[in-house]
Amino acid sequence: MLKAIIFDVDGVLVDSMRFQAEAWVKTLEEVGVTVSREDIYELEGSNNLGLIKLVFEKAGKEPEPWHYEQLPVKKREVLEFDRIKPFEGMPSCLNQLKRHFRLAMVSGSNFDIVSTFANSFFPDCFEVIVTGGDLERGKPCPDPYLKALEKLDLATNECIVVENAPLGITAAKRAGLYCVAVASMLSPEKVKHADIVFENHAVLLDYLKSLIPGESHT
Template identity: 70%
Template sequence: MLKAIIFDMDGVLVDSMRFQADAWAKAFQDAGINIVREDIYELEGSNDKRLIKSIFKEARKEPEPEHFERLPEKKRDLLEFDRIKPFEGIPECLDELKRHFRLAMVSGSNRNTVGKIVDKFFSGYFDVVINGSDLERGKPDPDPYLKALEMLGLTKNECMVIENAPLGITAAKRAGLYCVAVASMLEPEKVQHADLVLEDHASLFDYLKSLIPGKPQT
C-alpha cells in the first residue's frame, strides 16, 4: 500500500531550473568554462561537488580544491531567488495529498537553497527534507532516497518518487523505488528510464489525484 510520496524539488515542485542553470553558467565562466542551460539540466539532482566534477571533466580540466567552495558560493550569489516560484497548482496538490500520504522532499540543491525554498513556499508540508549537503554521495547514487526511506520508517514498496531529471530517476531506481517522471525540462526520451513518464505538470496532477483513495477517476 502506498503510504508516502517523495518529491524532487527543482523542476518538479518549483520552476527554478532556468535560474539555477543561468547562475551556474555565470559561476563557471569565472573558471574559464562556458556551459549552456542544457548542460546543467542533464546534471540536475547531483550535489554541488558532483556537478562541479562533471562539468570540469566534460571541459577536460581538473578542478582545484578551491573550486568546490568558491563556485557554489558564486552560484548562490548569482541565483535570482526571488524569481523562483512553485509550479502553478503545486501548493493545492500538496494540500490534498497531505491528507492521505506522508510527503518527503529529496533535492540535490544545497542546504541553504532548499531551506529558503521550504521556508518560503512549503512550510509544514514535508515530514522529511533531504538536501544535497546531507550526504557525501548524492544522485545518481541511491543514498538520498535510501535515507528518505529510513527517516520515513517505511519500505520501498510503501513509497514512490516524483522526479524530472535523469540522475534523480537513476537514484530512485537504484534505491528500488517506483519512479514517475514529469518531462518539465528535458525531452521525454531523456527520462524514459522512469517507470512512468508524464509530459507536463497537468498530467502529473491528474496522476497524483488518481492515487488518492476514493477519488473519482477522470
C-alpha cells in the same frame, strides 16, 4: 500500500531550473568552464560537488579544492531567488496529499535553498527533507533516496518518487523505488527510464490527485 510520496524539488515542485542553470553558467564562465543550460539540466539532481566534478571533466579540466568550496557560494549569490515560483497548482495539490500521505523532499541543492522553498511555498507539508549536503554521494547514487526511506522508516514498496531529471530517476531506481517523471525541462526521451513519464505538470497533477483515496482517475 502507498504511504509516502518523495519529491525532487527543482523542476518538480518549483519552476527553478532555468534560473539554477543560468546561475551555474555564469559562475562557471568565471573560471573558464563553458557549459550550456542543457548541460546543467542533464546533471540536475547531482549535489554541488558532483556537478562541479562532471562539468570540469566534460571541459577536460581538473577542479581544484577551492572550486568545490567557493563555486557553490558564488552560484547562490547570482541565483535570482525572487523569480522562482512553485509550479501552478502544486501547493494546493500538496496540501491535499499531506492529508493522506507522508511527504518528503530529496534535492541535490543545499539546505538553505531547499528550506527556503519549503517554508515559502509549501509550509508544513514535508515531514522529511534530504539535501545535497547531507550525504557525500549524491544522485545518481541511491544514497539520497535511501536516506529518505531511512528517515521515513518505510519500505520501498510503500513509497513512490516524483522526479524530472535523468540522474534523479537513476538514483530512485537504484534505491529500488517506483519513480514517475515529469518532462519539465528535458524531452520525454531523456527521462524514459522512469516507470511513468508525464509530458507536463498538468498531467502530473492529475496523476497525483488520482492517488488520493476516493478520488477518481482523470
